[in-house]
Amino acid sequence: MSTTGLVNRSGIAIAADAIDAFAAGLAGRVIRPADADYDSARRIWNATIDRHPGLVVRPLGTADVIAAVTFARQHDLLVAVRGGGHNVAGRGLCDGGLVVDLSLMRGVLVDAASRTVRVQGGATLGDVDRETHLHGLAVPTGVVSRTGIAGLTLGGGVGWLVRKHGFTCDNVLAFELVDASGEHRTVSATEHPDLFWALRGGGGNFGIVTSFTFEAHPVKTVLGGLIVHARDQAGAVLRYYRDFMKTAPLELTAYAALLTTPDGHPAVAVIPCWCGDMAEGERAVAPLRQFGSPLMDAVQPMPFPVMQSMLDDAFQDGTRNYWKSTFVKALDDDAIDTLVGHANRMTSPLSAVVVEFYAGAASAVGPAETAFAQRQAEYDIGFMAQWTDPAEDATHTAWARAAWDAMQPFSSGGFLLNFLSEESPDVIRAAFGSNYDRLAELKRKYDPTNFFSLNQNIKTAA
Numbered sequence: 439m440s441t442t443g444l445v446n447r448s449g450i451a452i453a454a455d456a457i458d459a460f461a462a463g464l465a466g467r468v469i470r471p472a473d474a475d476y477d478s479a480r481r482i483w484n485a486t487i488d489r490h491p492g493l494v495v496r497p498l499g500t501a502d503v504i505a506a507v508t509f510a511r512q513h514d515l516l517v518a519v520r521g522g523g524h525n526v527a528g529r530g531l532c533d534g535g536l537v538v539d540l541s542l543m544r545g546v547l548v549d550a551a552s553r554t555v556r557v558q559g560g561a562t563l564g565d566v567d568r569e570t571h572l573h574g575l576a577v578p579t580g581v582v583s584r585t586g587i588a589g590l591t592l593g594g595g596v597g598w599l600v601r602k603h604g605f606t607c608d609n610v611l612a613f614e615l616v617d618a619s620g621e622h623r624t625v626s627a628t629e630h631p632d633l634f635w636a637l638r639g640g641g642g643n644f645g646i647v648t649s650f651t652f653e654a655h656p657v658k659t660v661l662g663g664l665i666v667h668a669r670d671q672a673g674a675v676l677r678y679y680r681d682f683m684k685t686a687p688l689e690l691t692a693y694a695a696l697l698t699t700p701d702g703h704p705a706v707a708v709i710p711c712w713c714g715d716m717a718e719g720e721r722a723v724a725p726l727r728q729f730g731s732p733l734m735d736a737v738q739p740m741p742f743p744v745m746q747s748m749l750d751d752a753f754q755d756g757t758r759n760y761w762k763s764t765f766v767k768a769l770d771d772d773a774i775d776t777l778v779g780h781a782n783r784m785t786s787p788l789s790a791v792v793v794e795f796y797a798g799a800a801s802a803v804g805p806a807e808t809a810f811a812q813r814q815a816e817y818d819i820g821f822m823a824q825w826t827d828p829a830e831d832a833t834h835t836a837w838a839r840a841a842w843d844a845m846q847p848f849s850s851g852g853f854l855l856n857f858l859s860e861e862s863p864d865v866i867r868a869a870f871g872s873n874y875d876r877l878a879e880l881k882r883k884y885d886p887t888n889f890f891s892l893n894q895n896i897k898t899a900a
């Protein structure tokens with residue numbers, strides 16, 4: 439009997455023969471620290487995260503997930519759950535414990551007649567778009583195609599269709615879940631409705647989702663792309679964007695971003711995505727395109743999956759990242775001037791400040807109808823520090839923190855769960871907002887020992 443890198447919560451090593459017996463019972467596989475692909479298995483999108491799990495399990499299906507939860511319970515292991523590996527805080531990894539890595543479970547099955555899509559828990563947004571697009575359908579998800587559908591959906595999920603079709607979690611019809619006791623549950627409006635409420639915005643607190651069933655919508659071609667202005671126009675462009683979006687049809691979602699162009703020029707971009715009739719879209723988007731003197735206008739009709747991957751290059755795997763965001767009560771002139779001032783002090787050309795406007799279908803759902811409470815504040819402001827040199831970590835992190843601090847007078851006190859880096863319990867509580875206490879009750883009911891602890895963790899109610 440030899441020991442391994444896998445230790446339990448008390449730091450006691452798990453014997454190799456116990457791991458061998460567990461591995462032999464899986465249809466999928468395990469990756470141990472000595473294996474050649476261990477280092478790639480512990481690499482995630484954000485390169486500032488450097489953790490050494492004791493064992494990585496790659497299930498092939500629900501039975502393997504149940505086996506992994508059972509094994510972890512028997513040996514009192516710390517467990518992390520990894521979908522697409524894009525959580526900014528790196529909560530899909532742990533040190534010493536067990537990672538349940540769903541990257542072999544990426545199946546997507548579309549039922550075009552019922553406009554429903556069954557998606558396994560390790561799929562990326564790109565996996566979903568690739569299959570739904572064949573049928574002229576789309577599920578509202580996020581804006582970078584390599585992001586995991588699981589983490590994104592459980593945290594809410596916001597993207598180019600948000601104003602017309604709501605948050606990703608608003609489009610879930612059912613979940614297949616393995617809970618903290620290793621039991622498989624089908625969760626929907628009629629089966630375990632309390633869990634159905636909690637999973638739509640409650641993060642990874644309640645179990646491992648092995649598959650989602652989504653409602654899809656007829657979206658094939660969209661009118662989208664970047665309209666880029668010089669940075670010295672940022673104040674005027676953001677004021678126009680704010681006023682324009684107030685009366686824009688729900689088919690139009692548009693973000694604004696303060697960024698640096700690939701050739702090094704500070705810029706401000708407006709990025710519209712129109713998901714309705716093309717001729718109507720051309721008319722609706724025209725004023726945004728005609729405002730001021732853009733350096734570039736790349737807005738054009740494009741297949742939805744092209745829109746969905748348009749920003750991929752700006753968020754490359756293996757860069758170093760630190761994000762802060764806050765909802766604001768209103769995007770008034772002082773708020774705009776403050777955020778532009780901080781964007782102008784950006785310390786890395788890879789960083790960005792992003793302004794996102796959600797009002798529409800997302801705010802038509804009440805804050806207590808799902809676990810995702812942040813539905814009233816309309817603008818989310820994200821400070822996304824991104825760089826490559828580890829020696830610069832402190833500089834770029836400090837920039838994002840200072841920008842976020844400066845925006846606090848304008849903050850609604852709400853935060854988007856999906857965009858949190860490592861945060862205090864107070865910020866996590868504020869992100870769940872008015873739903874926190876109900877979530878804590880359900881955490882006590884479904885996960886009383888906090889087996890699923892590596893997430894935006896909800897403490898069990900006393």
Ligand SMILES: Cc1cc2nc3c(=O)[nH]c(=O)nc-3n(C[C@H](O)[C@H](O)[C@H](O)COP(=O)(O)OP(=O)(O)OC[C@H]3O[C@@H](n4cnc5c(N)ncnc54)[C@H](O)[C@@H]3O)c2cc1C
Pocket residue numbers: 483519520521522523524525526528529530531540559560579580581582584585586587588589590591592593594595596597641642643645646647648753856857892893894
């Ligand atoms: C480049 C980039 C772009 C992004 N764009 C958007 C966007 O447009 N809209 C948006 O809303 N968010 C966006 N996000 C945020 C993103 O939604 C969250 O970071 C989310 O957690 C990523 O999910 P993942 O599965 O890739 O993450 P992982 O790191 O794999 O998992 C994160 C957490 O999710 C939980 N989890 C993952 N899989 C499962 C599962 N199968 N069952 C149960 N729990 C699970 C676990 O708690 C885990 O700790 C973006 C993030 C990045 C890095």
